[in-house]
Amino acid sequence: MTDAAKPWSKLVYYGLGSAACYVALFANEQAVMATFTRTDGVYWLLPVATAFVISYFHGGFTGCFWEVLGVQAKRPVPKDVTEAEVEE
Amino acid sequence: MDPSLFIELTFPSVAFLLVVGFIGGLVSGFIGSGGAFVLTPGMMSLGVPGLVAVATNICHKFPKALVGAIKRHRYGQVDIKLGLYMASTAALGMWWGSGIQKSIKAAWGEAGSNLYVSAAFVVVLTIVGLFVLRDAIRIHRAGETHDEERIGNLARWVRSVEIPGTMVTFHVARTRVSFLFILPLGFATGLLASIIAVGGFVGVPGMMYVLGAPGLVASATELVIAFVMGLGGTINFAMSGFVDIRLAMLILLASLFGIQLGAIGTTYVRPYMIKVVMATIMLIVAASRAIVVPVYLSQLGHMAVSDATAGVLKVVSFAFMVAALAIGALIIIGAMVRGHRTAVAAA
Numbered sequence: 009m010t011d012a013a014k015p016w017s018k019l020v021y022y023g024l025g026s027a028a029c030y031v032a033l034f035a036n037e038q039a040v041m042a043t044f045t046r047t048d049g050v051y052w053l054l055p056v057a058t059a060f061v062i063s064y065f066h067g068g069f070t071g072c073f074w075e076v077l078g079v080q081a082k083r084p085v086p087k088d089v090t091e092a093e094v095e096e
Numbered sequence: 097m098d099p100s101l102f103i104e105l106t107f108p109s110v111a112f113l114l115v116v117g118f119i120g121g122l123v124s125g126f127i128g129s130g131g132a133f134v135l136t137p138g139m140m141s142l143g144v145p146g147l148v149a150v151a152t153n154i155c156h157k158f159p160k161a162l163v164g165a166i167k168r169h170r171y172g173q174v175d176i177k178l179g180l181y182m183a184s185t186a187a188l189g190m191w192w193g194s195g196i197q198k199s200i201k202a203a204w205g206e207a208g209s210n211l212y213v214s215a216a217f218v219v220v221l222t223i224v225g226l227f228v229l230r231d232a233i234r235i236h237r238a239g240e241t242h243d244e245e246r247i248g249n250l251a252r253w254v255r256s257v258e259i260p261g262t263m264v265t266f267h268v269a270r271t272r273v274s275f276l277f278i279l280p281l282g283f284a285t286g287l288l289a290s291i292i293a294v295g296g297f298v299g300v301p302g303m304m305y306v307l308g309a310p311g312l313v314a315s316a317t318e319l320v321i322a323f324v325m326g327l328g329g330t331i332n333f334a335m336s337g338f339v340d341i342r343l344a345m346l347i348l349l350a351s352l353f354g355i356q357l358g359a360i361g362t363t364y365v366r367p368y369m370i371k372v373v374m375a376t377i378m379l380i381v382a383a384s385r386a387i388v389v390p391v392y393l394s395q396l397g398h399m400a401v402s403d404a405t406a407g408v409l410k411v412v413s414f415a416f417m418v419a420a421l422a423i424g425a426l427i428i429i430g431a432m433v434r435g436h437r438t439a440v441a442a443a
Contacts, residue, residue, distance in 0.1 A: 037342060040342075041340075045102075045339070052334035054334075054341075055330065055334045058345070059158065059348070063163050067166070070355075073353065073356075081171055082436075
């Protein structure tokens with residue numbers, strides 16, 4: 009992969025998103041913990057939603073991170089086999 | 097919020113979570129599970145109460161498994177249908193296993209519960225680990241490490257059993273089996289997850305040796321099971337306010353780097369390496385739990401072990417667990433580097 013073809017813009021997008029999530033979480037640590045551990049209502053949704061949002065941004069960032077460093081998968085994607093092949 | 101449940105973050109504790117998170121992620125990306133057996137006791141040694149440690153671990157596990165499953169799905173290694181079938185039956189096993197745990201704790205207390213967990217670790221991981229290791233050695237001796245995996249006799253028989261109305265075809269796993277075989281396998285995976293938090297130690301070998309799925313597909317599909325069960329577990333614990341989101345997201349910060357690398361690694365190594373890594377980790381973890389069995393027997397009054405000896409045994413046991421994860425990671429990185437060199441030389 010040439011340097012120009014590397015996903016720099018995605019890296020920046022996901023990286024900024026990930027950093028913003030972590031800054032928001034730890035800059036408001038006390039309030040976050042007090043709210044996220046409430047057992048009334050639907051506050052249990054908050055840790056679950058946070059995990060999903062961070063996995064989107066940070067998952068995207070870490071994927072681009074290795075790609076930009078040149079660490080990429082080797083094999084081509086194999087095709088799914090057909091019903092007949094499975095039954096063989 | 098009960099402040100006593102949640103620890104102050106310090107540099108050593110954050111560094112510990114990041115390092116173990118990265119290595120655990122690397123192993124999970126490669127064999128489908130791993131890290132939980134070090135993270136939970138590791139967090140407890142930092143002062144996190146047991147229930148919060150379990151809840152926090154499971155909250156980092158489901159997003160990690162989601163990212164890993166998406167990555168390996170792109171490589172064509174995930175059988176989503178098989179993962180969902182296994183996860184639905186694993187939920188039953190987990191529910192039943194939790195009931196057993198509660199009964200044991202009520203009858204024999206904390207020491208009885210710990211002994212039960214350790215005995216399960218030792219018995220299950222020794223039997224399954226030796227079986228997987230024997231198969232890996234057989235493949236190595238036969239010089240078949242570069243070949244497509246052969247389907248064993250058990251899986252061949254399971255595939256041959258036709259029970260009308262229960263047959264299910266799994267295209268990515270390249271198998272067609274009766275749902276009645278998946279039911280006990282998923283159940284056992286969930287049961288083990290409820291005891292030792294790593295159901296994959298039964299689920300992955302089960303998918304390989306009972307259903308006949310290739311190792312790469314079995315380990316990747318385990319991530320789907322981990323995601324579904326982890327999400328359910330997180331919701332359950334979050335409703336009781338036990339999730340420490342700070343610790344969970346700190347572990348996730350490092351583990352997503354690891355899981356991406358582990359997933360990439362599967363495309364460079366020979367398929368039998370999944371078995372080598374899995375067997376190695378399982379057997380070292382089994383040894384680590386066997387070391388502390390005398391401590392729990394002593395607490396139940398069946399053996400005499402001094403406090404000093406018990407302390408030493410617990411430290412040695414934890415060191416073995418860390419070693420299991422570290423050795424697994426080293427084998428993965430070594431295999432990746434060799435695979436990369438071979439690929440570069442062939443290009």
